[in-house]
Amino acid sequence: MSTVTTWGLVVETTMGSGERKHTEAHVVAHVTGSRSEALAELERRARNHVPMHPLSPKRRRLLRAGDGFLLVVDGAWQSFVTRFTLAELLEDSAAPPAPEPVVEAPVPPPVAPAAPSSEPAEQRVEPAVELDEDGVPVRPAWLGRADLA
Template identity: 40%
Template sequence: MGRWAVVVQETEGVGDDRIWGAKVLAEVEGSREDALAELRRIVPTYTPQHPFNGRRRRLFRDGDSYLLITQGSMRDYHCVFKVWEMLWDSKRPEVQQERLAAAGGDSAG
């Protein structure tokens, strides 16, 4: 049984302080299919940080990844959603050590 993270990547901040950031929306213990089911549940109702008042939302899928494009008053913003296998968690290193080794890594960095 694996441990999975449902992740969104989106624009954070405003003006010149904007960055492309990632955030874990959920963690799922189980199969990849379990994690994908959680992804499919979260994505349609997710409210991105930008724009504040979106005029139009369009949701696309490519395999197991989703792209949400929201039209704002001045520009469009987008979010990318994916499921990632969690190989290492510094708060629980003993749980993930075997999985990290199996993935070909020999240290947590």
């Protein structure tokens, strides 16, 4: 049985400026699937990312680096960097529990109550209920019932 890989999309970005300039990291999303699918999503995010700093960008460069991307934006006085990293999720202490598989028994289609008839019971023929491909009645049983008005 093969397991499905979950990838963390990590963004590390420069915050503040001058002597207060520092880097903050955040896991911005998880992608379940192949490495190439996760890397494609990471690249999409890197290309569309608009960093908070610099306020007046002069030049923007996006580079591929190993399992991620590096966005370098030059401002009037300083350069700011945002690193986009793809990382395999190995453990998550706050992950929700995996849902247990649900096995549902097929539900028989509802049968509309028979209207009183003057015909003898043995001659009465119930109309067939039309079902879609999932077995759900096309016309709800309650539609047209006078007792629901």
